[in-house]
Each structure stands twice: as C-alpha cells, then as structure tokens.
Amino acid sequence: MEYLRDTKEKIIKEARRLFAERGYSATTTAEIARRVGVTDAALYKHFKGKKDIFLACVTPSATVRVDMDAELSPELLRDLIRERVELVRGNLENFNILFRESPYHPELARMFWSQLYTQGKYMEDLLNKFSNKDVSSDRILMYELAITSAIWFILNYEKLQEDVIPKKVAFEDIEEKIADFVLYGMLGDKKHR
Structure with missing residues (x-):
C-alpha cells in the first residue's frame, strides 16, 4: 500500500512539473510515466486519465488563516x-x-x-x-x-x-x-x- 501511495505522489509531483513547464496540451501521459519510471498502464492504476492527473496536480497544500480574534491592526x-x-x-x-x-x-x-x-x-x-x-x-x-x-x-x-x-x-x-x-x-x- 505504501508503494502505491509513493508512486501516486511521484506521478503527481512529476506531472505538476511538466504541466507547469509545458501546459496541459503539450504534456503526455507517456512523458509523465517515463519521468516517474513506470509504464503508461501503471498511471491508470492511480488515475482514470490525463485530466484526473491534471486536476490532482493543482490541489493546494494549505489555506490562509490568521487569528480572527486578534485586534484589528x-x-x-x-x-x-x-x-x-x-x-x-x-x-x-x-x-x-x-x-x-x-x-x-x-x-x-x-x-x-x-x-x-x-x-x-x-x-x-x-x-x-x-x-x-x-x-x-x-x-x-x-x-x-x-x-x-x-x-x-x-x-x-x-x-x-x-x-x-x-x-x-x-x-x-x-x-x-x-x-x-x-x-x-x-x-x-x-x-x-
């Protein structure tokens, strides 16, 4: 299970880099798989397709929060x-x-x-x-x-x-x-x- 989670995280990390560099249209699942070191078929164990990988890449890792009870200043x-x-x-x-x-x-x-x-x-x-x-x-x-x-x-x-x-x-x-x-x-x- 740990291996699958690590692979999924690697896919997201490499895909994010590629989408940021090249854009959605110029990025292929084959290139993502190559960068991760897995087969195209392995990508589809984690994601339905390129669009699902794409959407997974832009999930923010945090939100903005400050103390609402703090005095206005x-x-x-x-x-x-x-x-x-x-x-x-x-x-x-x-x-x-x-x-x-x-x-x-x-x-x-x-x-x-x-x-x-x-x-x-x-x-x-x-x-x-x-x-x-x-x-x-x-x-x-x-x-x-x-x-x-x-x-x-x-x-x-x-x-x-x-x-x-x-x-x-x-x-x-x-x-x-x-x-x-x-x-x-x-x-x-x-x-x-």
Whole structure:
C-alpha cells in the first residue's frame, strides 16, 4: 500500500512539473510515466486519465488563516499577507498551472477556487473586519484575485530574474511592501493616512 501511495505522489509531483513547464496540451501521459519510471498502464492504476492527473496536480497544500480574534491592526493585515505569500510560494507550480490553464479548463478554476478561497465565511468576515462595513462578494473576489495575482507575478519575476534579467530588482521583505501598499496605497507613506 505504501508503494502505491509513493508512486501516486511521484506521478503527481512529476506531472505538476511538466504541466507547469509545458501546459496541459503539450504534456503526455507517456512523458509523465517515463519521468516517474513506470509504464503508461501503471498511471491508470492511480488515475482514470490525463485530466484526473491534471486536476490532482493543482490541489493546494494549505489555506490562509490568521487569528480572527486578534485586534484589528496593520499587523493583522501583515500576517494575512505573509500567509498568502507563503501559500503562493509553497504552491507556485500549482498557481502557474492555474493561471496558464484556467481559460481552457474552467473546471480547474472552479475546483481550485472551492478548495482555496471558499473557506466558509472566513475571508468575508476578515475583510469586513478591516473595512468596518459589509464588503460585497465582488470586492472580496477582487481583493483575492489582486493580492494572489500580484504575489504570483512577483514570485515568478524573482525566478525570472535568476535566469534572464541582468539588473536585479530587490524584493526583500516583499510581504511588508505588499502590506504597506494595501494599507497606505500608492503613496506608501504611513504619514498620509
């Protein structure tokens, strides 16, 4: 049983790499099997087909949680941003697949959304706490997409800089910079608030 679970995990790991690098259409089950060191038939012991492997690859490994009982403060928002950065960093290949493939596989976006963002009323309550009023669901969606997309882009940009860009842009304390932007806007100056 342990062997089967290990094999399934290896299939997901290698398939995730391939889907992130090449996309769904350019990835074959034969290539996944070759990278794992199993036959094509062995893949089908674990998954019904390529689409099932694909969907298994984008299951997030964590969710964002901060202490809802904590006093409303910039530090609470910073904690939320730190959690989101770690979530995206720890699932970067998943997010790469999600952003690349969602237009072609809407069920992927629905599945990911339900696993990651539909955490009961948690995020709605948290954003309402920050705004001191009821926040509409479309504003919550905009916040979620904007923050997650920005973090995803920055982390990929960091990766791109390692390989391609000669003049590096420093992203130290990225969590703090994002939190300051959310808290204080374009001015980024706490004195203007």
